[in-house]
Amino acid sequence: MKTLKLLPFLALISGPLFSQNQPKLVVGIVVDQMRQEYLYRYESKFGENGFKRLMNEGFMLKNAHYNYVPTETGPGHASIYTGTTPSIHGIVGNDWYDRTSKTNVNCVSDENQKTVGAEAGGAVSPWRMLSTTITDELKLSTQQRAKVVGVSIKDRGAALPAGHTPDGAYWYDGRNGNMITSTYYKQKLPDWVTKFNGQKLADKYLNQEWNTLLPVNQYVESAPDDSPYEGRWKGKNKPVFPYNLAELRKQMGEFSLLAMTPFGNNLVADFAKAALLGENLGKDDITDFLAVSFSSTDAVGHAMGPDAVEVEDVYLRLDKTLEEFFTFLDKEVGKGAYTVFLTSDHGVAHVPQYLKDLRIPAGYFRPAYVKATLNEHLQKYFPNKLLLEEVTSDQIYLNQSAFSEDPKSSGVDLLVATELITNFLLSTEGVAQVYSTSTLRQVSTSDPGIRGNVVRGFYSKRCGDILFALEPGWLAWGGVTGSTHGSGYSYDTHIPILFYGNGIKKGSSSQYHAITDIAPTLSVLLKIKFPSGCSGQPITEILD
Ligand SMILES: [Zn+2]
Numbered sequence: 001m002k003t004l005k006l007l008p009f010l011a012l013i014s015g016p017l018f019s020q021n022q023p024k025l026v027v028g029i030v031v032d033q034m035r036q037e038y039l040y041r042y043e044s045k046f047g048e049n050g051f052k053r054l055m056n057e058g059f060m061l062k063n064a065h066y067n068y069v070p071t072e073t074g075p076g077h078a079s080i081y082t083g084t085t086p087s088i089h090g091i092v093g094n095d096w097y098d099r100t101s102k103t104n105v106n107c108v109s110d111e112n113q114k115t116v117g118a119e120a121g122g123a124v125s126p127w128r129m130l131s132t133t134i135t136d137e138l139k140l141s142t143q144q145r146a147k148v149v150g151v152s153i154k155d156r157g158a159a160l161p162a163g164h165t166p167d168g169a170y171w172y173d174g175r176n177g178n179m180i181t182s183t184y185y186k187q188k189l190p191d192w193v194t195k196f197n198g199q200k201l202a203d204k205y206l207n208q209e210w211n212t213l214l215p216v217n218q219y220v221e222s223a224p225d226d227s228p229y230e231g232r233w234k235g236k237n238k239p240v241f242p243y244n245l246a247e248l249r250k251q252m253g254e255f256s257l258l259a260m261t262p263f264g265n266n267l268v269a270d271f272a273k274a275a276l277l278g279e280n281l282g283k284d285d286i287t288d289f290l291a292v293s294f295s296s297t298d299a300v301g302h303a304m305g306p307d308a309v310e311v312e313d314v315y316l317r318l319d320k321t322l323e324e325f326f327t328f329l330d331k332e333v334g335k336g337a338y339t340v341f342l343t344s345d346h347g348v349a350h351v352p353q354y355l356k357d358l359r360i361p362a363g364y365f366r367p368a369y370v371k372a373t374l375n376e377h378l379q380k381y382f383p384n385k386l387l388l389e390e391v392t393s394d395q396i397y398l399n400q401s402a403f404s405e406d407p408k409s410s411g412v413d414l415l416v417a418t419e420l421i422t423n424f425l426l427s428t429e430g431v432a433q434v435y436s437t438s439t440l441r442q443v444s445t446s447d448p449g450i451r452g453n454v455v456r457g458f459y460s461k462r463c464g465d466i467l468f469a470l471e472p473g474w475l476a477w478g479g480v481t482g483s484t485h486g487s488g489y490s491y492d493t494h495i496p497i498l499f500y501g502n503g504i505k506k507g508s509s510s511q512y513h514a515i516t517d518i519a520p521t522l523s524v525l526l527k528i529k530f531p532s533g534c535s536g537q538p539i540t541e542i543l544d
Contacts, residue, residue, distance in 0.1 A: 039060075091128065230481055
């Protein structure tokens, strides 16, 4: 329908196959590890046309949360795009213990695929995600005419949003600095991707210095630059600006260092623009979908903790990157012709040591130590029996073969063992709650509390036999610098949801919404089916 471009009035009188009022393009933006409060914390330093364009001209949900554990990147991206929780879409972690292979499996690894664009490291597909995504539904409703592309530094940040049927999903290869894909999507890289890689942008970004965008003494929203709670880079004795990337890359993993700098976000934005042009997204009357995930925010956040000047600088630079990206969309798709949503895959905890030093409850949980001491404890009751197969930061997988024998002859009773393990865990410092699978079965999936979060994150074929939650502020994290996420507490669950553009009202709301409400909202906006496993509800207050 190219003539419509020349004669736009014809669109009004022709019988539309697809609604003329619908967006030509939906752009989904996920900012990895972004708390809702960052929008306020950095607001005075943001420009008018990045985050604040969405806040002031779009609709801002101030009270949106993840409604399950674990709050991690894989489950987060899957839940945003499927409109449901791990209990249904099956992405129960970034990786999880697989009882069949007795190894940890990654949420997007697929041994039936091969890397395209690099030697290895890209055997990826969304096959473990059990629900359709909003992007799949857009494909299904248009007889595959809609175009869908996913882009991220992380493979899971591209593969899960793009769904099962996209035109492409691309992620960054830390070994060669290129954007790559897998045979699930393409047998060879499209020409526009090869051309993009030929520009060697990762190399250019890593040959510059990372200094603060503004004079460092203006970063009053953050802790002092030289803080004991921030991780140190190899080759630097203090965690302070400037970072001479050209020097530091030699000791910090060469191309893989890019993700730990704000320029990882720049590369993703550069590639998103190239994808839009290369795949002609947003150019006809059939709605296309570009899913973009920015994850340098997560890498810097883990290393430095949420109060670091480094994190603030990544956000101030991302604000500029977003401004340029929206200007590009105005030009290429047309202002008012596209719809954007921006959210995050999870928040982050404070550095526990920082909280401890302030006398706020917090601590460090050691799964390996707990596994060893729990094993010893069980040996007293069941000598020479190996009852534990795997202990993670929030789950215990029992060695089921130890219980499969005749209980009278083996002497191991599952209920007795479960009770012993539960009591042991409850006496362990930092453990708040313990749930066996039989107790979880009695919890309603609409339970709003932490227990409900555990149930909504539980998919029995992939989860352990005994699950537990740590106390607020407690993390399974290796050192006294940096931080992580994964809990069902508000610092990990409370994230921004912003909608902007075609079909979206201007305003804000403090009403509670779950992350699973984004996908059905898009279904209503696009007049298409809800994703197959959808358990969320459309956010009606934002729709025109
Ligand atoms: Zn993370």
